[in-house]
Amino acid sequence: MVEEHVYHWINNAEVMRMTKTLEKRRRDPRDREAEIVRAAISFFAEHGFDGSTRELATSIGVTQPLLYRYFPNKEALLDRVYEEVFVNPWNKAWEEELKDRSVPIDQRLYRFYCQYSRVILNYEWVRLFMFAGLKGLDFNARYLRFLRKAAFDLVVKEIRAAHGIDTNNEPTDQDAELVWGLHASIFYLGVRKFIYGMPIPEDVEADVALRVQAFLRGAPAILSR
Known part of the structure; x- marks a missing residue:
């Protein structure tokens, strides 16, 4: 009985993990990009523009490679920050x-x-x-x-x-x-x-x-x- 309960618990945990993974994959890239820009605005406003993209990625909770998937370099990200804050x-x-x-x-x-x-x-x-x-x-x-x-x-x-x-x-x-x-x-x-x-x-x-x-x-x- 205990073994069956543990099996179901492990099985449910695996299902939850897979569900979260699928949800992440299904996220609209535009939403992820907007989330990164919003976080970058807050990060640079707090720390200044000397803050690195590695520190930014850590503060957002994403990997640096993922950050570069949306913005190839820091200059591209800063241009987007400028548009979002000062132009739009x-x-x-x-x-x-x-x-x-x-x-x-x-x-x-x-x-x-x-x-x-x-x-x-x-x-x-x-x-x-x-x-x-x-x-x-x-x-x-x-x-x-x-x-x-x-x-x-x-x-x-x-x-x-x-x-x-x-x-x-x-x-x-x-x-x-x-x-x-x-x-x-x-x-x-x-x-x-x-x-x-x-x-x-x-x-x-x-x-x-x-x-x-x-x-x-x-x-x-x-x-x-």
């Missing part, structure tokens, strides 16, 4: 809303930066951006080139239009620097919280409103010069 969250609708001149410019800027702050003011976004700069990766330069085209030049044009300033000339680097000052001040809230461990205003959207108001008190005068 950008909402093209924000650009259309910034162009909507039926809405006052202060309300457009406030709405945009409230929405944008919800995307960037988090642990992973801020720390990855800072670590990338310290490591000398091109994340920062690539992202700022993107921002210049998608947001900064657009904001300059819309401020000009809202205040009757000539909109025919393309925004200059100096014009874009004005918007970068507003943009950076909002990003700095994340630096204070996730890099320095310092408190930030409890009501971030109210703080954004103040920053937008202060910006619009000075920017139109500078842009009209």
Whole structure:
């Protein structure tokens, strides 16, 4: 009787092991890849980009060869991290809303930066951006080139239009620097919280409103010069 019980226990354990193996084999590769990318984002945000793929694989609970099956090298994985964190969250609708001149410019800027702050003011976004700069990766330069085209030049044009300033000339680097000052001040809230461990205003959207108001008190005068 005891032998029969042990036999059934061993048999059931083997069935469970085989079932788990089959489940792993059946997993959609896209799900596994997404899981690796998600883990990589958390890993690099915590440890910086000096962390090795071997350490990353261990933290995920997979083998390094499996990791390389999805990403042939660390650079390919970092490119995917960049896309996932900095590119994909950008909402093209924000650009259309910034162009909507039926809405006052202060309300457009406030709405945009409230929405944008919800995307960037988090642990992973801020720390990855800072670590990338310290490591000398091109994340920062690539992202700022993107921002210049998608947001900064657009904001300059819309401020000009809202205040009757000539909109025919393309925004200059100096014009874009004005918007970068507003943009950076909002990003700095994340630096204070996730890099320095310092408190930030409890009501971030109210703080954004103040920053937008202060910006619009000075920017139109500078842009009209």
